[in-house]
Amino acid sequence: MEPGRVVGFLWVIGMVLSLAGGGGAAAAEKGVTYDGRSLIIDGQRKLLFSGSIHYPRSTPQMWPSLIAKAKAGGVDVIETYVFWNLHEPKPGQYDFSGRNDLVKFIKEVQSQGLYLCLRIGPFIEAEWNYGGFPFWLRDIPGIVYRTDNEPFKFYMQNFTTKIVDLMKSEGLYASQGGPIILSQIENEYGNVEEAFREQGAAYVRWAGKMAVGLQTGVPWIMCKQPDAPDPVINTCNGMRCGETFTGPNSPDKPKMWTENWPSFFQVFGGEPYIRSAEDIAFHVALFVAKNGSYVNYYMYHGGTNFGRTTSSYFITGYYDQSPLDEYGLLRQPKYGHLKELHLAIKSVAEPLLQGKQTFLSLGSLQEGYVFEDATSGCVAFLVNNNAKAATVTFRNNAYQLRPKSIGILQNCATMIFETARVNVAKNIRATTRVQLFDAEDKWTTVTESVPRFSDTSFRANALLEHTNMTKDTTDYLWYTTRFDSKSACMNPVLHIESLGHVVHAFVNNVRAGSGHGSRDIKVVKMDVPIQLTSGPNYISILSAMVGLPDSGPFLEKKSFGPTKVQVDCSGTMKYDLTRSKWGYQVGLVGEKARMQDKNKVNKAKSLKWNKNGVVLKNQPLTWYKQTTFGTPKGDDPVVLNLTTMGKGEVWVNGQSIGRYWVSFLTPSGHPSQALYHIPRAFLKEGGNLLVMFEEEGGDPLGISLNTVSVIGPNQQRSPSQFVR
Ligand SMILES: *[C@@H]1O[C@H](CO)[C@@H](O)[C@H](O)[C@H]1NC(C)=O
Ligand SMILES: *[C@@H]1O[C@H](CO)[C@@H](O)[C@H](O)[C@H]1NC(C)=O
Numbered sequence: 001m002e003p004g005r006v007v008g009f010l011w012v013i014g015m016v017l018s019l020a021g022g023g024g025a026a027a028a029e030k031g032v033t034y035d036g037r038s039l040i041i042d043g044q045r046k047l048l049f050s051g052s053i054h055y056p057r058s059t060p061q062m063w064p065s066l067i068a069k070a071k072a073g074g075v076d077v078i079e080t081y082v083f084w085n086l087h088e089p090k091p092g093q094y095d096f097s098g099r100n101d102l103v104k105f106i107k108e109v110q111s112q113g114l115y116l117c118l119r120i121g122p123f124i125e126a127e128w129n130y131g132g133f134p135f136w137l138r139d140i141p142g143i144v145y146r147t148d149n150e151p152f153k154f155y156m157q158n159f160t161t162k163i164v165d166l167m168k169s170e171g172l173y174a175s176q177g178g179p180i181i182l183s184q185i186e187n188e189y190g191n192v193e194e195a196f197r198e199q200g201a202a203y204v205r206w207a208g209k210m211a212v213g214l215q216t217g218v219p220w221i222m223c224k225q226p227d228a229p230d231p232v233i234n235t236c237n238g239m240r241c242g243e244t245f246t247g248p249n250s251p252d253k254p255k256m257w258t259e260n261w262p263s264f265f266q267v268f269g270g271e272p273y274i275r276s277a278e279d280i281a282f283h284v285a286l287f288v289a290k291n292g293s294y295v296n297y298y299m300y301h302g303g304t305n306f307g308r309t310t311s312s313y314f315i316t317g318y319y320d321q322s323p324l325d326e327y328g329l330l331r332q333p334k335y336g337h338l339k340e341l342h343l344a345i346k347s348v349a350e351p352l353l354q355g356k357q358t359f360l361s362l363g364s365l366q367e368g369y370v371f372e373d374a375t376s377g378c379v380a381f382l383v384n385n386n387a388k389a390a391t392v393t394f395r396n397n398a399y400q401l402r403p404k405s406i407g408i409l410q411n412c413a414t415m416i417f418e419t420a421r422v423n424v425a426k427n428i429r430a431t432t433r434v435q436l437f438d439a440e441d442k443w444t445t446v447t448e449s450v451p452r453f454s455d456t457s458f459r460a461n462a463l464l465e466h467t468n469m470t471k472d473t474t475d476y477l478w479y480t481t482r483f484d485s486k487s488a489c490m491n492p493v494l495h496i497e498s499l500g501h502v503v504h505a506f507v508n509n510v511r512a513g514s515g516h517g518s519r520d521i522k523v524v525k526m527d528v529p530i531q532l533t534s535g536p537n538y539i540s541i542l543s544a545m546v547g548l549p550d551s552g553p554f555l556e557k558k559s560f561g562p563t564k565v566q567v568d569c570s571g572t573m574k575y576d577l578t579r580s581k582w583g584y585q586v587g588l589v590g591e592k593a594r595m596q597d598k599n600k601v602n603k604a605k606s607l608k609w610n611k612n613g614v615v616l617k618n619q620p621l622t623w624y625k626q627t628t629f630g631t632p633k634g635d636d637p638v639v640l641n642l643t644t645m646g647k648g649e650v651w652v653n654g655q656s657i658g659r660y661w662v663s664f665l666t667p668s669g670h671p672s673q674a675l676y677h678i679p680r681a682f683l684k685e686g687g688n689l690l691v692m693f694e695e696e697g698g699d700p701l702g703i704s705l706n707t708v709s710v711i712g713p714n715q716q717r718s719p720s721q722f723v724r
């Protein structure tokens with residue numbers, strides 16, 4: 001079908017839907033509507049479990065098995081964001097190749113018989129660089145993001161339309177027979193709306209109208225948006241939506257949970273967040289007992305933030321504690337317990353969706369929710385909110401409930417599932433070392449030279465804002481100045497303040513010290529004793545970012561990089577260099593030369609791989625290369641253990657597997673992330689090319705290649721093994 005005809009067809013569907021007023025199961029034959037109980041797909045009410053899997057956080061080779069495991073886990077819908085900054089790296093230039101192949105991902109979901117929820121945003125937050133915005137947006141004159149601002153609305157509408165048109169042209173909306181049953185516009189805007197005053201509410205209305213006007217034939221949602229304009233459905237995000245959600249803003253809209261966090265994101269310097277299978281199951285059952293009919297796990301599979309795609313301070317692995325771990329292995333008992341929950345709830349879907357709900361108190365901390373009607377039968381949810389076990393009496397039968405647990409009663413009589421009773425055994429992840437990289441003669445290295453003021457061509461009498469200089473083409477910006485120490489400066493101390501994220505200071509070519517902020521403490525303050533010579537002294541500062549921010553209002557105004565540089569001497573004497581003449585170098589020489597490539601573009605003559613195999617341990621600003629590592633046999637996921645390094649980025653066969661930062665320890669003294677995933681699709685037979693750039697100093701002889709497996713259940717049991 002040519003696109004024009006598709007649009008016409010959808011327009012007719014849209015008319016039918018709007019005449020039906022979004023209600024009534026008798027609406028369109030094909031497509032999606034809703035009522036106050038649930039989504040209605042092809043005329044039928046649906047109770048849906050959904051799992052977030054983000055296509056660019058794994059590889060196309062991994063997609064089929066991730067989706068198959070989600071399906072086997074009782075998931076009906078795959079939820080994904082759309083990543084604007086991947087798809088439109090330059091205005092009007094689009095990329096849908098490789099990991100960015102959104103259409104291929106959706107078609108894989110379709111071929112496995114699942115539905116898809118497309119969260120277009122196009123602001124997505126998602127712990128993703130700049131919340132998904134392409135950085136070029138910042139240079140659009142007069143732009144203010146996410147408010148009633150014409151330039152912003154133009155680009156938002158332009159990209160949203162591009163995606164919707166792409167989906168239509170591929171026939172992917174449910175109204176066309178495709179898998180997409182929902183789309184999302186904006187994302188958790190309710191968190192920032194107040195900052196924009198009346199313009200915020202006007203923007204929400206505009207966004208809803210714009211989206212609905214695109215005539216997809218399926219409903220739109222806005223999460224954390226109590227004022228979502230009709231017919232857009234407001235949905236809940238959080239860990240306890242059965243308790244926290246104020247509900248849909250109209251009785252004609254279903255109660256939906258778009259983000260149930262089975263864990264939480266992790267930052268460098270932070271510990272992993274562990275949430276138990278029992279706790280997740282309790283809150284899912286509670287939400288369903290309180291009329292919820294859609295629950296999505298954010299994330300079902302987190303994956304890997306390859307390259308420089310994380311936002312500020314987030315680690316490279318994403319939601320590793322999800323039902324599927326970073327590599328796609330089952331995390332038990334979480335995966336299996338939720339699978340049993342889904343099966344149990346699905347087995348009572350009829351009375352849940354068709355029955356009338358009644359509530360009863362069963363004790364001071366116990367309650368019951370019953371769904372019942374003459375034709376579809378009866379189901380009861382018995383809730384024990386107490387931290388102690390309880391016995392409750394319901395319809396003349398006594399039921400034992402574990403502490404903080406919900407029992408599901410088929411036919412209002414037989415307990416088929418209890419959220420605090422876990423039947424699935426825990427599994428443990430194990431690494432097997434395949435190769436050490438301890439042979440000195442296999443490494444080649446080269447160290448970046450510290451640029452001096454005299455090397456720079458771009459200069460200013462100020463410390464310029466970091467990201468305005470780099471345009472996010474690199475994490476790195478050099479600031480360099482020269483000053484004459486005229487009179488005797490005793491015990492000089494270099495004082496640097498920066499808005500983030502990392503500074504490495506060099507005085508007369510020698511590393512003087514480093515400092516960094518964290519997700520909680522944004523401002524970097526550093527005082528390091530230095531040595532000065534009489535006459536000219538050279539101060540060079542390498543400012544580094546660990547991803548652009550992804551949240552909060554006025555992202556377009558955020559500033560980074562050094563704001564104050566001064567040399568303090570004993571007594572009151574000091575040199576304030578903040579307004580000195582600074583020279584700038586954007587990025588590293590090795591980045592421009594593309595050291596990670598096999599046939600690097602050798603424009604930068606000054607950076608040649610050192611061939612004699614001298615390994616430079618604990619050497620800052622050093623590139624490392626190794627060409628001899630083989631691909632481990634089998635299918636187990638492959639990781640690099642980088643514990644002995646410091647901070648930097650790592651590439652395999654030219655592809656970045658992400659930033660590493662093992663020197664930023666957690667409060668318990670461990671790296672937040674020691675293992676870095678190399679998808680098998682990045683590897684090839686024979687010698688693989690490994691390149692690392694190390695900022696602070698590390699020991700490449702201590703790193704190792706490992707495979708990962710689980711000990712204990714990693715198999716999906718067949719449904720017949722479950723209590724029904
Ligand atoms: C989006 O903007 C580009 C110019 O940047 C224009 O060529 C294109 O037609 C626009 N698309 C839509 C759907 O408005
Ligand atoms: C669930 O829906 C029923 C029927 O619409 C309503 O009476 C009841 O108050 C709702 N319960 C909750 C907890 O939202």
Ligand SMILES: *[C@@H]1O[C@H](CO)[C@@H](O)[C@H](O)[C@H]1NC(C)=O
Nearest residue numbers: 464465466467468469556557
């Ligand atoms: C960014 O840099 C340009 C050119 O150097 C300058 O005109 C502009 O004021 C800077 N903007 C910000 C926000 O710093």
Ligand SMILES: *[C@@H]1O[C@H](CO)[C@@H](O)[C@H](O)[C@H]1NC(C)=O
Nearest residue numbers: 431641642643644674702706
């Ligand atoms: C990673 O390597 C370090 C240093 O050799 C070692 O102590 C640690 O046990 C390794 N971690 C894993 C998970 O293999």
